[in-house]
Amino acid sequence: MNNVKSFLKQNLQLILFALCGVLLITGILVFIFGASESEGLLNVMFILFGITLELLGVAVGALAFVVGSAEEANFFLYDNKLKSNVSVDELDFDTVNKKMTYVMTKLVSNASKVWTENVFDSDNEVFDGDDVYFPLVAYKIIYDLSERANEGIWTLYLMAEPAIIDAIASALEQNDDGELANAFRFLHDNAGGNYERTEKFLSDNKKYIQAKMVKYVKANINKF
Numbered sequence: 001m002n003n004v005k006s007f008l009k010q011n012l013q014l015i016l017f018a019l020c021g022v023l024l025i026t027g028i029l030v031f032i033f034g035a036s037e038s039e040g041l042l043n044v045m046f047i048l049f050g051i052t053l054e055l056l057g058v059a060v061g062a063l064a065f066v067v068g069s070a071e072e073a074n075f076f077l078y079d080n081k082l083k084s085n086v087s088v089d090e091l092d093f094d095t096v097n098k099k100m101t102y103v104m105t106k107l108v109s110n111a112s113k114v115w116t117e118n119v120f121d122s123d124n125e126v127f128d129g130d131d132v133y134f135p136l137v138a139y140k141i142i143y144d145l146s147e148r149a150n151e152g153i154w155t156l157y158l159m160a161e162p163a164i165i166d167a168i169a170s171a172l173e174q175n176d177d178g179e180l181a182n183a184f185r186f187l188h189d190n191a192g193g194n195y196e197r198t199e200k201f202l203s204d205n206k207k208y209i210q211a212k213m214v215k216y217v218k219a220n221i222n223k224f
Contacts, residue, residue, distance in 0.1 A: 016064035027053030115156035138171035146202030
């Protein structure tokens with residue numbers, strides 16, 4: 001169902017133009033083979049039906065032009081000041097991170113809950129039955145862990161259930177980031193009640209995480 005929705009969203013104008021053509025051609029055929037081969041009331045009905053199809057075709061064609069010219073606000077690209085989307089080339093980590101901070105407020109009431117709840121299992125409006133946000137949420141979770149975790153957050157990380165750690169790692173693997181996913185699993189499994197190794201690893205790879213987040217958004221920009 002999500003693939004169908006995505007296809008319709010990306011090809012709506014083409015679909016409308018195709019429907020326009022079908023209506024116009026059908027209308028012409030009604031005139032040629034229907035109206036011309038009938039008499040009296042039936043003839044009038046065919047003529048009216050043909051005219052209706054032609055008008056519908058024109059209306060659908062006009063709608064296709066409107067759809068093509070109307071710019072849909074993109075979650076990561078829309079600039080509230082400009083009231084339009086900026087170029088995807090202008091997208092940077094600060095923007096992606098700020099947007100994902102907002103996304104996380106929609107997922108959990110408190111940032112610490114990502115270590116006590118499997119956010120990927122929720123039916124939250126963020127996911128809406130689609131997993132396109134999964135890798136971004138995973139990157140955001142571990143980026144925030146590297147950036148602003150306090151002693152309490154680190155304690156929750158160490159106490160997190162293996163299923164939660166695995167869910168985060170699996171979301172990274174969805175972006176073919178198995179190396180980071182495996183390292184994240186290994187560090188938690190072998191932490192031994194000490195988070196310093198994880199803290200250093202994430203600190204050393206902060207730029208990598210930032211780059212992966214931006215690259216993922218740009219690669220999937222039409223899905224947001």
